[in-house]
Amino acid sequence: MTTTLETHTPKLETELQEIATDVVRRAMKGGATAAECVVREGDEFSTVVRLGQVETLKESGSRAIGVRVFFGQRAASTYSSDFSAAGIERMLKSALELAKICSEDPYAGIPEAGQLGSLQGDLDLYHEDVYSLPGAERIEYARRAEKAALDADPRIKNSEGGSFDAATGRNALANSHGFVGEYRRSYCSVAVVPIAQDANGGMQRDYWYSVARSLAKLDSAEQVGKEAARRTLRRLGARKVKTAHVPVVLDPMVANSMLGHIFEGVNGDSVYRGASFLAGKLGQKIAGTNVTVIDDGTMPGGFGTTPFDGEGIPTRRTLVIENGILKSYLLNTYTAKKLGLETTANASRGLAGTPGIGPGNYFLEPGTKTPNQIIAEIKDGLYVTEFLGHGANLVTGDYSRGASGMWIVNGELAYPVEEITVAGNLKDMFCNISEIASDLEFRGSIASPTIRIDGLTVGGE
Amino acid sequence: MVIANQEHFFFKHYGLTNQDLATYLTAALSAGGDYADLYFEYLTSTSLMMDESLVKSASQGISAGCGVRVVSGERTGYAYTDDLSPQRILHAARTAALIASAPSKTTVAGFQQKPARSLYPLALPSVDADITAKVELLMRADRAARGYDPRIKEVRASYADELRTILVVGSDGTFAEDSQPLARMNVSCIAKTDASSGRGTSGGGGRVALDFFFGDKTPEFFAKEAARQAILQLDAREAPAGDMEVVLGPGWPGVLLHEAVGHGLEADFNRKKTSAFAGLIGKRVGSEKCTVVDNGTMPWRRGSLNVDDEGQPTQETVLIENGILKGYLSDKLSSKLMGLADTGNGRRESYEHIPMPRMTNTYMLAGQDDPGDIIRSVKNGVYAVNFGGGQVDITNGKFVFSASEAYLIENGQITAPIKGATLIGNGPDVLTRVSMVGNDLKLDEGVGTCGKDGQAVPVGVGIPTIKIDRLTVGGTAKRETGGFMQ
Numbered sequence: 001m002t003t004t005l006e007t008h009t010p011k012l013e014t015e016l017q018e019i020a021t022d023v024v025r026r027a028m029k030g031g032a033t034a035a036e037c038v039v040r041e042g043d044e045f046s047t048v049v050r051l052g053q054v055e056t057l058k059e060s061g062s063r064a065i066g067v068r069v070f071f072g073q074r075a076a077s078t079y080s081s082d083f084s085a086a087g088i089e090r091m092l093k094s095a096l097e098l099a100k101i102c103s104e105d106p107y108a109g110i111p112e113a114g115q116l117g118s119l120q121g122d123l124d125l126y127h128e129d130v131y132s133l134p135g136a137e138r139i140e141y142a143r144r145a146e147k148a149a150l151d152a153d154p155r156i157k158n159s160e161g162g163s164f165d166a167a168t169g170r171n172a173l174a175n176s177h178g179f180v181g182e183y184r185r186s187y188c189s190v191a192v193v194p195i196a197q198d199a200n201g202g203m204q205r206d207y208w209y210s211v212a213r214s215l216a217k218l219d220s221a222e223q224v225g226k227e228a229a230r231r232t233l234r235r236l237g238a239r240k241v242k243t244a245h246v247p248v249v250l251d252p253m254v255a256n257s258m259l260g261h262i263f264e265g266v267n268g269d270s271v272y273r274g275a276s277f278l279a280g281k282l283g284q285k286i287a288g289t290n291v292t293v294i295d296d297g298t299m300p301g302g303f304g305t306t307p308f309d310g311e312g313i314p315t316r317r318t319l320v321i322e323n324g325i326l327k328s329y330l331l332n333t334y335t336a337k338k339l340g341l342e343t344t345a346n347a348s349r350g351l352a353g354t355p356g357i358g359p360g361n362y363f364l365e366p367g368t369k370t371p372n373q374i375i376a377e378i379k380d381g382l383y384v385t386e387f388l389g390h391g392a393n394l395v396t397g398d399y400s401r402g403a404s405g406m407w408i409v410n411g412e413l414a415y416p417v418e419e420i421t422v423a424g425n426l427k428d429m430f431c432n433i434s435e436i437a438s439d440l441e442f443r444g445s446i447a448s449p450t451i452r453i454d455g456l457t458v459g460g461e
Numbered sequence: 462m463v464i465a466n467q468e469h470f471f472f473k474h475y476g477l478t479n480q481d482l483a484t485y486l487t488a489a490l491s492a493g494g495d496y497a498d499l500y501f502e503y504l505t506s507t508s509l510m511m512d513e514s515l516v517k518s519a520s521q522g523i524s525a526g527c528g529v530r531v532v533s534g535e536r537t538g539y540a541y542t543d544d545l546s547p548q549r550i551l552h553a554a555r556t557a558a559l560i561a562s563a564p565s566k567t568t569v570a571g572f573q574q575k576p577a578r579s580l581y582p583l584a585l586p587s588v589d590a591d592i593t594a595k596v597e598l599l600m601r602a603d604r605a606a607r608g609y610d611p612r613i614k615e616v617r618a619s620y621a622d623e624l625r626t627i628l629v630v631g632s633d634g635t636f637a638e639d640s641q642p643l644a645r646m647n648v649s650c651i652a653k654t655d656a657s658s659g660r661g662t663s664g665g666g667g668r669v670a671l672d673f674f675f676g677d678k679t680p681e682f683f684a685k686e687a688a689r690q691a692i693l694q695l696d697a698r699e700a701p702a703g704d705m706e707v708v709l710g711p712g713w714p715g716v717l718l719h720e721a722v723g724h725g726l727e728a729d730f731n732r733k734k735t736s737a738f739a740g741l742i743g744k745r746v747g748s749e750k751c752t753v754v755d756n757g758t759m760p761w762r763r764g765s766l767n768v769d770d771e772g773q774p775t776q777e778t779v780l781i782e783n784g785i786l787k788g789y790l791s792d793k794l795s796s797k798l799m800g801l802a803d804t805g806n807g808r809r810e811s812y813e814h815i816p817m818p819r820m821t822n823t824y825m826l827a828g829q830d831d832p833g834d835i836i837r838s839v840k841n842g843v844y845a846v847n848f849g850g851g852q853v854d855i856t857n858g859k860f861v862f863s864a865s866e867a868y869l870i871e872n873g874q875i876t877a878p879i880k881g882a883t884l885i886g887n888g889p890d891v892l893t894r895v896s897m898v899g900n901d902l903k904l905d906e907g908v909g910t911c912g913k914d915g916q917a918v919p920v921g922v923g924i925p926t927i928k929i930d931r932l933t934v935g936g937t938a939k940r941e942t943g944g945f946m947q
Contacts, residue, residue: 389861402861421935
């Protein structure tokens with residue numbers, strides 16, 4: 001590549017929050033009794049380098065606007081990518097018409113004025129340096145990461161590529177109770193997906209990545225490539241095992257999904273509908289005494305950090321599970337009202353529809369042992385490095401997923417295994433988390449250390 | 462916005478001319494490149510949700526944009542804009558052009574529109590239909606589900622439709638327009654007793670108008686089906702664990718084919734030799750009884766398209782014929798690089814996305830066996846009739862799909878319902894264990910969405926009743942015979 005790639009989409013001249021405020025004002029003028037508007041603008045860069053050659057290069061920007069209007073207790077929403085006066089007018093008009101077909105819902109509404117606000121100070125969410133590398137060097141970052149994986153071992157003969165991504169975005173929210181807020185976030189990542197092949201022709205792929213809000217905090221291309229190679233190589237020669245009841249250790253990448261199930265279980269939307277096996281369990285023991293789960297939307301630099309939630313309420317830290325006791329659900333304004341509780345400022349908002357519930361920085365508190373110490377205590381067991389499929393039923397807690405990983409023999413990772421299943425019930429599984437390691441690291445808004453769960457069925461031959 | 466005539470939509474509504482299109486493509490090829498195309502998209506959508514018998518959410522939206530792609534050898538440059546003004550499209554074209562670094566050699570050919578099918582001609586797309594009629598569908602579903610059984614405690618019904626109008630032009634003269642309607646409704650139910658709970662979901666749709674839901678696939682049909690599944694779950698036993706005989710019912714269990722073979726036969730993975738199916742063309746990957754096709758030309762189907770998102774007419778492609786691997790699903794890039802025919806499977810989620818080979822409607826042809834005989838032939842196994850989603854690792858071929866409604870088969874009889882369980886197998890050999898294929902091919906009801914590389918597209922699946930001699934079932938029950946390793 002000899003060309004440069006510094007062309008960026010010009011920013012809107014008007015501040016997003018001014019547009020949002022104006023839309024709210026116009027909605028109220030049009031007869032709405034309350035209104036809320038979100039405006040988003042973002043740009044993205046991504047490149048994939050495969051076997052040393054640039055495969056794709058993508059660069060673009062976009063923006064969109066969404067509005068939610070209320071007629072008393074009826075609400076509807078519309079969105080558009082057309083920012084012209086006529087486009088916004090059309091969007092508002094259809095929202096006001098649409099609200100008429102909705103039902104009166106006594107719990108509908110935007111937050112009270114007193115609840116609204118924004119965290120002050122620099123939350124460390126935006127770094128201009130994600131775009132500081134010239135285009136050719138971004139490609140080079142991806143190329144070096146892939147090369148580190150390809151050079152790691154002769155059995156790594158192919159690859160789905162190395163990639164480098166960067167993105168920045170601005171989010172503004174305004175509502176008719178006087179809230180106006182806006183924040184910017186940045187993001188960059190490097191990833192590699194190597195493919196290893198053994199003497200019999202059997203192929204395995206795995207991956208590794210690093211992600212950060214600032215380029216300065218991104219792991220080196222070489223570190224990422226080498227780790228991707230290590231994770232891929234250890235899968236070569238994987239075999240099936242016999243059906244067994246053994247201790248199961250989940251590496252942080254898969255333990256993460258277990259924490260995600262707790263999140264879905266305490267999600268106020270599932271709770272008020274009785275669609276969660278954790279509904280009605282507030283104050284009760286739902287996990288082992290070693291389990292403490294926290295949601296914290298305020299951590300500086302966090303992937304789940306925002307100054308305010310999707311409804312304009314300052315984010316906060318919520319103790320979800322303390323020593324195994326369910327202390328709080330995660331709620332937005334609507335679900336809090338339905339349950340007679342206070343919102344936990346977890347409203348997440350897309351462009352359209354009613355606000356959902358999303359995590360801040362949501363994590364399982366780490367323990368003191370290293371993952372190796374935990375593995376060393378197991379005579380015969382499974383170390384899971386990947387789950388396949390979505391076999392968790394949050395209504396009943398029934399859990400069954402495909403898995404691959406390593407078999408543990410006498411405290412050591414002995415050989416790779418695949419084409420097996422892991423099954424149990426989430427209600428028991430949270431109580432049977434017998435070990436929690438010290439290796440907590442955030443690679444997204446949900447994070448877990450390595451954990452050990454007992455009492456699961458490993459399905460195989 | 463009601464748009465009566467979709468023909469030349471972008472010319473009429475955005476003032477585009479053939480000359481503009483040629484100018485943009487020339488700009489895209491200004492730094493070299495073998496091929497460039499423009500994908501214009503205008504999408505209107507509606508979605509409604511009823512919960513607790515209230516219409517709690519209603520939304521509508523419009524998005525429009527243009528994606529510009531430049532291909533140079535194996536390299537693809539891509540840029541898009543949500544502003545269809547000439548300056549913004551030109552800017553995107555020049556950004557995408559930066560991928561190419563050779564002196565310009567490709568010129569823009571004169572546009573030629575090929576005759577295309579009309580698989581989903583609608584007088585009135587549902588997105589423009591009276592919204593109160595859509596609300597009525599939800600109310601009927603809610604009533605029917607609640608009336609099914611007093612143990613049904615929660616019902617959520619949703620309806621969504623869209624109309625996607627596209628124009629694809631390419632430097633090779635490609636010129637294709639299409640107007641793609643899509644509608645679906647879903648019902649989910651939760652059943653509860655003091656001792657137990659269960660959930661059921663059902664839904665359907667296609668590239669259809671609102672009247673589809675007033676035919677035999679009524680809101681009551683979907684509601685009763687969701688309620689039936691939820692009630693059934695109340696008494697479900699633990700599922701067995703380990704390898705056993707598995708019978709799949711007809712229809713949605715075709716998700717097996719989508720995961721086990723479909724993805725692995727997408728040409729991009731085979732061009733890069735990252736698929737477990739790479740190099741297996743002409744080899745046996747299934748029993749004699751297995752013939753699998755991908756067919757984008759089925760009228761009204763959710764996975765069908767008149768033209769793909771690169772402007773190529775869709776077709777019926779034989780993937781596996783009597784167990785022998787016959788072909789891949791390809792797009793323009795893969796067909797050019799691999800010297801294969803373009804099967805019209807180049808699809809993308811939206812103008813923000815680069816097209817790639819994707820499935821349309823993927824199914825197994827009917828066989829000769831009587832479904833009753835298939836069940837009777839099983840001594841000890843599982844009969845799975847409804848599934849959630851699935852997933853595949855295309856490199857090692859391992860795939861899963863999660864049964865949401867399944868039963869034990871004991872001595873040739875379907876007996877007790879069992880809890881949901883994941884089934885796991887190996888794509889390149891699972892079909893070699895298919896020993897019986899029913900004469901009852903059925904396609905799914907039309908709710909499938911496939912995800913690949915972060916892009917979601919609507920698809921269909923189908924299968925007759927089949928028997929797989931050995932597949933791993935991921936349950937929890939201890940088997941009475943056969944030992945566990947403890």
